[in-house]
Amino acid sequence: MEITDSENETIFPLGNRGPENWFSGEVHVQTLVSPEQIEGLYTVGQVTFSAGGRTYWHTHPIGQVLLVIEGKGWYQERGKPAQVLQKGTVVAIPKEVEHWHGASADHKMVHIAVSNIADGNSVTWKTPVTGDEYAEVNKQ
């Protein structure tokens, strides 16, 4: 699937394909700030999810902030209804709450992520969001 930027100019570069054991579908990650640049507190990155692209279920040891800058997508905590993500949505993700985020089935979604680091780690990856789980959310 090709990434297109017809809606508006991209602010930051697209970056590289994200690891296949973190994401399903086509997802690109651009690091904007590394921990060594900012007292080891967090990383800042841009994540571009092509339509259908999404993270695995995961947790953050001391939370994460998402700033949605383009497109349409979903944020879902385990056992709760999914919430719509769109340009301008801000999500403050609590520590240790299992969740996923990604594009909707028919739109790309781009967010900036501030991923807080505790003991050298910012995320614990779990299992993929299954096709059934993803289809259920996209019925909304």
Add this chain to the structure above:
Amino acid sequence: MEITDSENETIFPLGNRGPENWFSGEVHVQTLVSPEQIEGLYTVGQVTFSAGGRTYWHTHPIGQVLLVIEGKGWYQERGKPAQVLQKGTVVAIPKEVEHWHGASADHKMVHIAVSNIADGNSVTWKTPVTGDEYAEVNKQ
């Protein structure tokens, strides 16, 4: 001076006028994430500087990240040449380094700021950037 968004749609709301003892000119601040939402680690905000608008000289106890999302402006550390800020520029500001940032004389500039908190404080404000200091930078 009126803020216009002819170049592209604003991602986040404009917010309210920033305090006059922090900023010179017309500057609007929109809080995106409060410390209590994210383990007290930092605040996240959008700052919109109209042309000519700028911060006072200031320092951060454990640094700050700027993500420029629109326009043209300047970042300058005390005693160094100013650096151009434009859409896509990322600045990791070191702790305790005196600096200012703002719009250029003839363009607005919008950045997201992640302002790290130490002992309940994210910034120490100093003196205004004088008209002479600002004019010198804008000759570049």
